[in-house]
Amino acid sequence: MADMAERITDIGPPKYDEMWPQIIKDNYGKWAHHDLLEPGVMVHVSESGAKVFTVRCGGTRLMTLVHLERICKIADEHCGGFFRFTTRNNIEFMVDDQSKVEPLKKALSDTGVLPIGGTGAGVTNIVHTQGWVHCHTPAIDASGIVKSVMDDLFEYFGSHKLPAQVRISLACCLNMCGAVHCSDISILGVHRKPPVIEHSHLDKMCEIPTTIAACPTAAIKPSKVDDFKSVAVNADRCMFCGNCYTMCPAMPLADADGDGIALWVGGKVSNTRSMPKFSKLAIPFIPNEPPRWPSTVKAIRNIVEVYAKDANKYERIGEWAERIGWERFFEKTGIEFSHHHIDDYRLAMTTWRNSTQFKFTK
Amino acid sequence: MADMAERITDIGPPKYDEMWPQIIKDNYGKWAHHDLLEPGVMVHVSESGAKVFTVRCGGTRLMTLVHLERICKIADEHCGGFFRFTTRNNIEFMVDDQSKVEPLKKALSDTGVLPIGGTGAGVTNIVHTQGWVHCHTPAIDASGIVKSVMDDLFEYFGSHKLPAQVRISLACCLNMCGAVHCSDISILGVHRKPPVIEHSHLDKMCEIPTTIAACPTAAIKPSKVDDFKSVAVNADRCMFCGNCYTMCPAMPLADADGDGIALWVGGKVSNTRSMPKFSKLAIPFIPNEPPRWPSTVKAIRNIVEVYAKDANKYERIGEWAERIGWERFFEKTGIEFSHHHIDDYRLAMTTWRNSTQFKFTK
Amino acid sequence: MAIKHQTPMLDELEKGPWPSFVTDIKAQAEAGKDACADLLGQLELSYNDKEGHWKHGGIVGVLGYGGGVIGRYSDVPDKFPGVEHFHTLRVNQPASKFYKTERLREIMDIWDRRGSGMLNMHGSTGDIILLGAFTEQLEPIFAELTRKGWDLGGSGSALRTPSCCVGKARCEWGCIDTQDICYNLTQEFQDELHRPAWPYKFKFKVSGCPNDCVASIARSDCSIIGTWRDNIRIDQKAVAAYAGGELSANGGAHGQGTKLDIQKDVCDLCPTQCMAFDGKTLKINDAECTRCMHCINMMPQALRPGTDTGATILIGAKAPILEGAQMGSVIIPFIKMEEPYDEFKEFVEKMWDWWDENGKNRERIGELIQRLGLSAFIKACELDPIPQMIKEPRSNPYIFYKEDEVPGGFERQIEDYRKRHAR
């Protein structure tokens, strides 16, 4: 262990401007406008007349040093040793002259693993979480599903042919480490069985009062089982949030049959036109189907395609669904409506239809 | 007491069609369209070509047999002995020929107490409740305030010059015996002091557990005072709903200084254009000012006038406020915004502004 | 007996153009009603005190009925003996409140002989309110009323007096027989109306179309609102007349001669934007229409509701006590309403059974639905969940799955789990 006297702490990250290429340094705060020259390629024009050309590539987020080194190398060779990641884990390479764009694109293409796209009215990278690669609470994998969905929607990654941008995200459990609650399409890992309780160890591994307090629906009560101090779960009140497991490892929820995917639609974050919106439930449950989750992939494609065909230009999925009405959304997508779609949590009554205004559907 | 054998019970009201004038009987379900010939006077035209002319008069609702007889007499003389009340307590006289309209109008005018109007884009009668004339829980009177407000807004009762219909209602306590929670303008009697408790009699007059259970905020606890079994109220948790008093006469809330009026705006019931809306708080408190409540009268006129000037045609108060934004509503009406306007009850979070979209105001 | 008390404050309310209840009550006092004289006196006292002067409740009524009478006693009876008792009787109004004076005079006559002479025409629920009776008069009044063919309305934890808009009797938009529905339900449920046996009150209100002129969506546990499921009827000639300014906008509601700008005032304000006007012909994409009535309201001579009519049923509206106000929520998007309304009544019975079984004391059905969930209610009514019942699907992920929905059920052994996962 390092000597405490030598320890360096609380220095924070390197300062941002150290990481800027010259063209960014020179034109910081002076950008006047931009244009998407083609999918994945944009130019920003400075008040000074200078231009920066950006080529955006699909990022896997979960990557190795091998891949990162590949990226660095291209940055070194084409971009003076600079590049950046976007807030959705895409990779952006910037050059200061249009003549450098084609060589850069070629180099990227040559790797075979840095697809160009992710801009404009299309599908960009899926924001996602850890899944079975790292986390302890997931109901689903992350990277495998993302790969399967992006393979299927690949045509929309490198094109500008949707009515508006479609932001997809994935979270592997209800903790929702990502903006899954406000995405055009969200893939959410859900448990459906109450925790199985390890009575023999619970008292040793967990603090019982904290565990009880963790349950938002008060489903957990203290209980004595075979002389062990433990807890009991009222299965009728459990909605499988997993918060008890977060506090207490003796209460795992994961289960091959219980776990799977819920699909959500119509959320957004931007304040553009309409105010930000939460994602709404589209499909309550699709089983886990590794390795390529075909039912999930198909369900998402269906939503994207129906949206692509039916929505107005410049209209995000949520804006479209609200304009046509959710009853129409279910009709057009052919998604089955069920009791699960009807909210029964704290603000449920705000989702009921307090008007005779509705459309008839088949 | 009448002999039980002879008792007639459960016969219900007389059948409706017994009360219909011939023109209604003949054209029931055949009406094709209508027209408001002038404020308070309308014609409905049947598919058969027949017409019924209706003259609507302001009703006081709280009335005596003297007044009711006056109404009956006019109905006898002009309308073949028929008339009706509207759902807002106006009185409608119907004739089957246009030539009968003017004589009818004259007769009504001659009474001096049956003003013609209440139709179309104006202010119609105020729906109201009992107030100090009958109820045991009111924070305000009803008829006196209604009279004062209608006197002031009288010009809008007999004219069609507002952007749309303006429905005003009054309830004398939070029980809200009327559609006060969904009116363009609502006058609501509010208490502001916690119940004063009659410990010496509470146990005799009330069931303590029911009383405790009546409080929506759990502000009431059992308590022993001077050897009396009674209750205590946590004043910090009391929001003066009066529900405890409804259950327990030993807990009156009424107080000359505590009680007064809250004004609400922007509610509607119809499904027309926008869905029905709840009324929103405009002015949290105006003191009781009998006999003519000048501050309340003035505040209402101000809202009506600002609305009249600013709204689009065919736009109700709530539709107007939502279009311009509530921040603008407060600015334009000059009504002070306070902590009380910020919801802190169960669904409060649905009223917060979850967007950068807002207007700057002075 | 005439005026007994000085009422300087109330006298202020004799001024102004709106009819004065004070002047009216004075006239009734002059006509010999002591109660009216004392009512004015006590009201003047209230105006001085800024507090009401009625005691809390009081259990009075007529034999065999659990409601229909609200007990009321003065808390200053010495000063105002005429209103020492001031009970109200709720007399069930005829549906949509048409009156034949001859029949109304039956009530007036009884009330003149036995009551204060004061009334509310009408109470907020819709009843004729006879305002101010002494206890000993209640039974005689009841006996006389029923003998004349009138009955009491509801109060307490009972069905309340149903009410309705004028509808087909004098309105071109009535999609259902509001009055017949109102009357039929009132007759069918006389027992529920007169003998409180429920957790709390229950109200029906019936409007003929989505304009909802009886405010049912705000004020009734069960709203029955007329609607249609075919197309809006269009008379293109009349459309042209509106476009040309020959017909007044909104049926004259903004003054005769008000010209309609069909694009701006109609099409642009249509909530679903399903209308198109090319200057001549108006087109409606009826499949997208949510039957809001706006266009019909604007052009009553050109547009009419369709002819395949029925009702939308919304449940749960109520005032704020206890958990905050609610509006009705769509439970049955469309139901044919034809006499004897059996399908509707079957629904009502299921709804009441569920409420009766699960409702707590003083819990309205809307609050019970809040507490147990809309889904639970729908299931109890044996209805299928459909998106018309909601504005939007849930946005929280907290779904309460039932054991039988999940393969393998809920029972699991920790030993099995630990076989796959070390501790």
Added chain:
Amino acid sequence: MAIKHQTPMLDELEKGPWPSFVTDIKAQAEAGKDACADLLGQLELSYNDKEGHWKHGGIVGVLGYGGGVIGRYSDVPDKFPGVEHFHTLRVNQPASKFYKTERLREIMDIWDRRGSGMLNMHGSTGDIILLGAFTEQLEPIFAELTRKGWDLGGSGSALRTPSCCVGKARCEWGCIDTQDICYNLTQEFQDELHRPAWPYKFKFKVSGCPNDCVASIARSDCSIIGTWRDNIRIDQKAVAAYAGGELSANGGAHGQGTKLDIQKDVCDLCPTQCMAFDGKTLKINDAECTRCMHCINMMPQALRPGTDTGATILIGAKAPILEGAQMGSVIIPFIKMEEPYDEFKEFVEKMWDWWDENGKNRERIGELIQRLGLSAFIKACELDPIPQMIKEPRSNPYIFYKEDEVPGGFERQIEDYRKRHAR
């Protein structure tokens, strides 16, 4: 060491056009990382079991820091010893994630020598995630990182690593210095970041304009979003160019050559309807504009945000645990954001004090505001209530008046009351 396990299921994920993380991990395994080989093996097992194979948590970290490391152990370590420990280190990324490869290679080098070779670029909060370290490597990695000028990010009940959009560095719409704000706050609050002392986590995210490209309104307890309070800058010549189809709609986002219909695509979609276009000149009634960005997005060469810029501060966004997801709520409609951001920091300290004092264990600030009320929060921050904070005023009548607001206070004597009102 190379591939150790058969992974027939994972191999399916090597197919298809999107880059394959499986192929990538295999390459890293081939390059000698045992952890990668075992990670693939364990992941294949998860694909078979449809269950993850990581144990619950594990308290590991670096001395003096309360966070920045997430402990993780395999629950099948015998089969996959290379991932027996698989802790992550959260390395604080540079604001807006520009990298000089030279600097990034410092981390890569350390990680190559001491870790699994796996990373997340980046974690959802924004950190560089070094994925998979053995316990004994944590301190050495930390020491080497800090020596090179890198530090850990946040975890646990602490400030989490702030993050921001690209903003002024490469976007014409940045109304605030997103990167400087992000960096400055990170530096200022190093102690809060590294030593968890709060009820729960706290996140800052900074977006340069209301497009909110870092999703702050959904994902940060405190969103700082750039805006302006003067007028949108208009270049009418460029407007004409859009109208004429010379410039592509929406900055080419729908393909070069997409023509904009200014009336339909811009004016009609403006949420406040404050724009007018007569075919030539575009007019904006800026007083009514809510700065939604739509028109600017549509015509980047013609319109630009104003120049009197600052930020809107929204508080309380979070994921659903426990009480349901929240979005940020406007608390400060407009604040100038100029280095050293003192006014903003004063607000932050007040906010944290209140949360610290009142928050329950694992209660986010948004949930505390829900529990104690928005008003209470505003008061604690010494702000005045203004209508910009809410979408609409309350609709329930349940106002909690305080004693000092009511003349005469709350104390009353029942005897006084009974003097006026008999029982």
